[in-house]
Structures are given as structure tokens and as C-alpha cells.
Amino acid sequence: MRNVTVFDTLLTLDIEVTFIWSTPWNVIKVLYLVTRYLAFIDSSLNVLFQLMPINAEPTCMILYQLGTWTIMIGMCLAELIFTIRTWAILGKKKWQGICLLLFFVGTWAAGFTVVALESESFTFTLQSALHPFLNVCLVKVGRVYYPLFAWIPFFIYEGVLMILMLVPGYEFLVLNNGHSKLVRVVFRDGIIYYIYLFIMTSANLIITKKLSSDYFTIFLMVERVVHAVLACRVILHTREQAWKENHVHITTISGI
Secondary structure (H helix, E strand, C coil): CHHHHHHHHHHCHHHHHHHHHCCCCCHHHHHHHHHHHHHHHHHHHHHHHHHCCCCCHHHHHHHHHHHHHHHHHHHHHHHHHHHHHHHHHHCCCHHHHHHHHHHHHHHHHHHHHHHHHHHHCCEEEEEEEEECCEEEEEEEECCCCHHHHHHHHHHHHHHHHHHHHHHHHHHHHHHCCCCCHHHHHHHHHHHHHHHHHHHHHHHHHHHHHHCCHHHHHHHHHHHHHHHHHHHHHHHHHHHHHHHHHHCCCHHHCCCC
16 A cells, blocks of 8 residues: 555655645645655554564554554544535535534544554464564454444544535536536545545445454555545645636645
């Protein structure tokens, strides 16, 4: 999955330099950079956990915990970008913002709690890989039902936000025959990306239930990378189209 992150970063690097690095610092810029580049850290930690020779079992737990929590934080920040975008599309009304904030905090509090319980339930053993002196980490014990519960709050959250995007998107694109290309880009990305995320979360929930909780970390890593790629593209596409359509000076679009 690290290759996907690298590939997407290279594909959008020119746009990123123009519409992220060249703009003033603000909340959206910080969210973008942390979401984008934290993915390199957690994917590297995942590789170390899977392949690096380990000499002590506590090292396995440290690597696993670091990798899992950087993934969760990265997904949380990416979801925050989508939530802010949804709030903006709904009109930025105060009561809407409060409801979305409470929904966001509740969902991620539940998700973090389940993942914390799941992580603490694991112990690790060392198994020789290609050489008797080179050991890799293997999960020894874990509560198998926690990974299934971890997907449920994310499934609900993705579903609700997808609906919140579909309703105004249908009204603008179909009923009102929207002409603004910028707004079309905003709704297109929002609707399509949320459908992707909802389908992926649904698939992860079903696969974890039907197969094995051993795949939880793998699916979590895949979902984390997809969240990072789509959230960053949401910001880049919106800023690029705003600049093309309105010919706004680059320093004035940092809030988009």
C-alpha cells in the first residue's frame, strides 16, 4: 500500500506544490499535509512489523501499537476533511456543524475504544523466517470479535455522510441542472468518493465477519490509504477548479 501512496503523491505533486505549499497556513493545509504524509509513516511501520528481524517480543507490541494508532489517526483526519466538506455543502449552518461534530466525535470515540481493546488483547510470539537468527512477529492471542465491532461505527458514519452528499447533489445536478463546473466538481468528488468509502467499509465489515479477524490490520491499512488519497484529492481538485473558473490569486484560495 505504500506504493499506492507514493504513486498518488507523484501524480498530484505539481498540483500540491501550487495549491497547498504556495498558500498560507491554515487548518485545511495542516489537515492535508498530516493526512498525506502520515501515510508514509504508518505504512513503513507496517512493513517493519511484518518483515523486520525482531529480537524481543515487546518490540512486536510497540511496532504494532505505533502502526495501528498512526493508521487510526490518519483515517480520523481524512474523515474530518470529508466532514468539513459536507458541512460546507450543507450551508455551514451552526446547528449542522454541531450535529456533525457530535456525530464525528461519537463515531471516532467508539472506533478508538474498540481498537484500543483489540490491541491490548494481543500478545506476540517470534517465529524464524528465512534464517534461524532472524525472527518476525506473529500474533499469538487476540479477542477475535473486536475487529468486527471496529468497522460498525465507520460503516454507519460513511453511510450517513454519503446520504448527506447524495440529497443536495441530486437537487443541484439533476433537478437544478447545475452549470457551475466548480460546484459540479465538489458534488462529483463528494458523491463518488463517499460511495467508494461506503462500499469499501461495507466490504471490510462483511469480510471480517465471514473470514477471519486476522485480516483486520490488512483491511485497516487499505482503508487508511484510500481515505488519505481521496481526502487529499478532494482538496486539490476543489482548489484547482476554483482557480481555473474564477482566476483567483493563489493566496486567496487557502480556505477552500
